[in-house]
Amino acid sequence: MTEGRVVALGDTRELLSLVAPHTEVLDLGGHPVTPGLVDSHCHFSAVHEIVTIDAAYPSVGSIKEIAAKVRERTATVPPGTWIVGTGWNEGTLAERRYIVAADLDTVSPDHPVWLSHASECYGAGNSLALRLAGVQSSTTDPPHGRIERDEEGRPTGVLIDAAQLAVTRLIPPPSQEDRIRGVARACELFHAEGVTSVKDGGGDAQRWEDYLLALERGLLGIRTFFMWEAPRELAPCNALLGHIAGAKASSAARTGHQLMCGGVKIYLDGTTGARTAWVYDDWYEGPGILDGGNKGYPVVDADVFRDQAKLFHSNGIHMSVHCIGDRAIDFCLDCYEEALAENPVAGLRHGLIHCHIPTHEALDRIVELQRRFDVAVPETQPTFLWFLGDYYAANFGPARNSRLFPLRSYSMRGINWTAGSDYPVTPSGPRYGIAAAMCRQTLLNRYGPHPFGVQEAIGPLEALAAYSSQAARQLFLEDWVGSLTPGKYADLAVWERDFGTVTPEEARENRCLLTMVGGREVYRRHGF
Incomplete structure (x- = not known):
């Protein structure tokens, strides 16, 4: 590594031939190294x-x-x-x-x-x-x-x-100093888990200013792709376009790849725990107990959402949409298709945040939208299977449980998908998500060892890619991070175990020993 970039890869003999008198040599004791990991959807503050x-x-x-x-x-x-x-x-x-x-x-x-x-x-x-x-x-x-x-x-x-x-609205907000401290603390937590880049899941002008201030103070040690949260009415969205344009113009030169004004996050439906995500069939209140007539709902007027999708797409703005239920996913795809029919511009990589239970037909549509336009990328959270699964299993019911996070189907169909934590909804460590993607088990096993089945389980390296190269692409950073490649930033993590050979239990307990961002050490585990 030199000047924050990867220079060469190879075995010890090859690399020692490049050592100069003033080169610092770091012996990792045979521990494996991965690229710095990328969280493709989180709320990046520990305030x-x-x-x-x-x-x-x-x-x-x-x-x-x-x-x-x-x-x-x-x-x-x-x-x-x-x-x-x-x-x-x-x-x-x-x-x-x-x-x-x-x-x-x-x-x-x-x-x-x-x-x-x-x-x-x-x-x-x-x-x-x-x-x-x-x-x-x-x-x-x-x-x-x-x-x-x-x-x-x-x-x-x-x-x-x-x-x-x-x-x-009645609760006094945290002070700016507390908010800045929250960003700094989040950097510490994510660095300790080998994460070096994140896609922040939605904020406002105040939050953007907090990031700028944290960066100026040297406290933003994570590469942050910032998403602006869209208002739930159309008129303010036009003003938001101005905020985004101004932020991009004023910050690009001074923030580089450390803080990026990324795009827009839009809420379409509710949640699984509250049984408000927008689904075709009734929710369950508990095992076998139907919540009769409750199919959730959109949290924004459907026509407003359709117009929002067209507005942001036509202005070249990347957007990611919170859509959990199968009906919400389908409606989001409808609106993406309508926006693309009016303005067939490819490459904006619009996302599907959470994308819990896509239908088989939705998977077909995602394949086609990615092939033609490079949009409709599922931004998933395998950690939910582990940390939230003990109520997900009861609320979705058996038929939907089997298609919750269909990760193997994504891989088999060639669908590009990413993984994240949705922190602080679940902890920041990708190791939990990698383990959950492998075994599809829940934390407390309240409804048996495999309430979601194992047909959609994947291997550890497939899961690792969703937290590295695939996630980097969804942050438009694939030329800079996501793999250990000469010329890219020296963002890397050192681990106790090789993710390629771990069991789910070993993946979950795999500790990060050292994290670097741009060749600079930002975390070292005690004793390493």
Whole structure:
């Protein structure tokens, strides 16, 4: 390596012949090296570690333990102060249900509480939080959102999708300094997992400015491809085009390949945990229990989304769309096809974020769209199988479980796909996703060892490619990162084990020993 680039690859004898008097030689002790890994969809900030309660497994394993954390926090701040937490997941809670207001009221009668779900698409508040937000029995569900209610019609405390805004708009935001600290902390977490590049899953002008400031302070040690979150109405999208053009023009020369103004992220449907993702067949409330009549919904007006897709495509903007349900995936493909029919420009690599349960017909369409236009790239999260699978298996039901994340089908059909963590929804380590892609098991085995079957399992090197060369391409960085190639940046990771020979269990426990970005050491495991 020299000046941050890979110069040559070879065995020890070949490379020692290139050593000059002032060359630094690093002996890795026979440990394997991979390219620095690439997370193709995450929310790149650990500010929640700084300002919120950790309600994620294994920090907590029950609602009782979460309530105890809330009680502890109330003792440290004045009455009326918001208590905020994040990361809970009903699939890993002993009670196997949502948190509700009644769980929180006794431990926090004088402090409003909001606990965001791991997906960040729904959450639970106490009665004081609901009262401050004006949420009561007579409150109607907002467009593209839902207030969970008990049998008598009273709000339970769970607010889904757009309904969350009634509470979250009241919570004081983190300070800019806390947000910058959150970016720096996220770099530390990702470096420790061998990740050197990320695609940030959506932000606004404030978030873009945070990144610029972090970069200026030398705190942005991850190559970041920034996606702007699209408004859920069409008119503001025209203004967003101006923001994107301005950001690209003002930043390209000074940010290079460290911070890139990438494109637009659009939400189309809801989530699996809240059973609001847009599907053809009814959701399940639990094993064998149909949630009759609930097929989820789009979280944006369908006509608005269609026009958004055409607007961004016609302006040459890369976009990736949050689409979990099979009906949402199909509708997204419909809109991509319509946009391309009007303006058949190839190479924008529009993505399908999550893309949980595509139909066989959708796979055919993805093949054709990639072949003709280089669009419709599934940006998947195999980690969900492991960390969220214990409620996914119950909510999807057997027929859909078998086609959740059809990774082998992607490979067999020649579909380009990528992998990511959706951090902080799941931890930042690609090792978890590689293991999950291999075995398709869940963390707690609540519904047996293989509720999703093994037909769509793949090998470790296929999974590794989705976190390296394939993901780099979706960040438009394939000429610079994603493989150890002379001329590319010296972004690399050193590992305890060779991913090519690991079992799923070994992949999950495979620790990163050293990470470099541009030839500069950014992480070294203690003792290495």
